[in-house]
Amino acid sequence: MLTASHLSLSRQGKLLLQGMNLELKPGEVTVLLGPNGAGKSSLLGLLSGQHSPDSGSVLLDEQPVAGLDPQLRACYLAMYTQQQPLSFSFRVEEVVALGCYPLQLDAVAMTERVKYYLTQFELDQLAQRQYTRLSGGEQQRVQVARVMAQVGDQCRVLLLDEPVSEMDLKYQQLLMQRIRQVAATGVAVCCVLHDLNLAAQLADQVVLLQNGQMLASGAVDEVMTESCLSDLYQVMVRKVDTETGPLFSSR
Template identity: 40%
Template sequence: MTLRADQLTLSLLPGQPVLTDVSIAVAPGKITALIGQNGAGKSTLLKALSGELTPERGMVSLHAKPIRDWPGQDRARLLSVLPQQHALNFEFRVEEVVALGRYPHGTGHQRDRQIVQEALALCDLSPFSKRSIDDISGGERQRVHLARVLAQIWESQPEGPCFLLLDEPTTGMDLSHQQALFKAVQHFARREVGILLVVHDLNLAARYADRVVLMHQGHIAEQGTPDEVFKADTLQRYFDLAVTVLRHPRHDCPLIIPD
């Protein structure tokens, strides 16, 4: 019962594969961090896992059924995706944007309203709920979209665990809200939601992820626990940057410091 990709090969331009023979499983109840340099294929892998891009070879499956075979609404109840960029040219109120996350569900106005309010509170947005999305900052807007994708998988489903794919969710967020985001994500992981997120802050990945997948030039270069992946020589090889890896003084996880 997972979201998995098996031996994916995918090109955006003919003859130039962005992903080559990539296999990954997003486990329920776990946080998987996808790391790697710009252009390593992280976002493309996320798009392939969500069914937005179709691979030339290989298959993506959700609960052992090919992702393409899921009816749109059923898939949306189980799989929620936060893309990297948002373009909203129209004046929506914050709570209206979050309510979009409830569209795949037929849970009724009352329940949806309650979930929207809870999602807003979880993302520290309750005071902004009636504000126009235009009148808040970029980081706050990012939190609104996070609240929307969380509202989409708020309740467990009879078909099996839900999955959450987040592409650079901390973009534009201040430090405290970055931490709050990962705490919220942990909260969902405890409810058996499988989470895959693209993240550039390696220390956030080290502290919160159960598994780390390092991508390099369209391949999976390394994967394992944060302790297994975050080694100085590995990071130097794939990020082209000298780093020192220490132990975090308070949390039992690696602490990465660029030299």
């Protein structure tokens, strides 16, 4: 379990997070929702150990995440970030292979793993293409495949910061399925999304962030109400209950 307690973070005199408490449980998907600037990416940065809080702690199975050996942390925790500054002319298969390095696989096992994740995200036909020449949506699929390739037997936590922002509907649904499959193996997943309908489809737990603070936390039916979402986004949100689950729209 990943446990964050009383996290606070400031940058250049601006308070980004204040008094944040969160538990990511094995086998559960937690979705973070909130407007731009609410603190979602900042929170993931603290959860991953990439950044240190001004106060509070982040523990993975009672061990400080930031204090873990980098190699071990890469095995325990995989993260997809919004910014993927890769300017080298790597082939697609080489980018996906980067996710395998923390697992310390032999050449045969790495090749098989790369092929598997290329297939999983329908990237087979792009394997020899230069990454920098792909469309934004294709690059995002490659980076997601890279992060998923990092999720090995030791992985405890998967963090995803807006992983579907440039994907079309087909690949959004494909990724939602893959995330659920990862969670089913006992990995704790935390995902930042902006699409309310995808969030309702994916989440076991939803956390609403506003101005660096937690507005609400709980199950989809408890938290994703018209009242809470309208307050969160400062726009009227309508919820329609259907046989396949809730649907949301703004008005």
